[in-house]
Amino acid sequence: MLMMLAFLVDQTQEMACPLFKNAIVEARTRTDFWKTLLSLYTSFLFENWSELLVAVKAKLTNKFIGTKFSIDYS
Numbered sequence: 001m002l003m004m005l006a007f008l009v010d011q012t013q014e015m016a017c018p019l020f021k022n023a024i025v026e027a028r029t030r031t032d033f034w035k036t037l038l039s040l041y042t043s044f045l046f047e048n049w050s051e052l053l054v055a056v057k058a059k060l061t062n063k064f065i066g067t068k069f070s071i072d073y074s
Helices: 002-016 018-026 030-043 049-060
Strands: none
Touching: 002 018, 018 030, 018 049, 030 049
16 A cells, blocks of 8 residues: 555646756656665655655766755754
């Protein structure tokens, strides 16, 4: 069931999100895209999905420098 949900989200993003489409195009393979997304997701904090996708595209095009951290300790 979880795999089906993941597939549905992937397909919806691919159809509707221009940032997602651009990041997929920059990746040589979908595996590269998902590995890059996972590595950034586990290494940095992102405020939203858009920031993560921009970072994925930047990393895939070798323009990734880093990202800001926004940690709320309250």
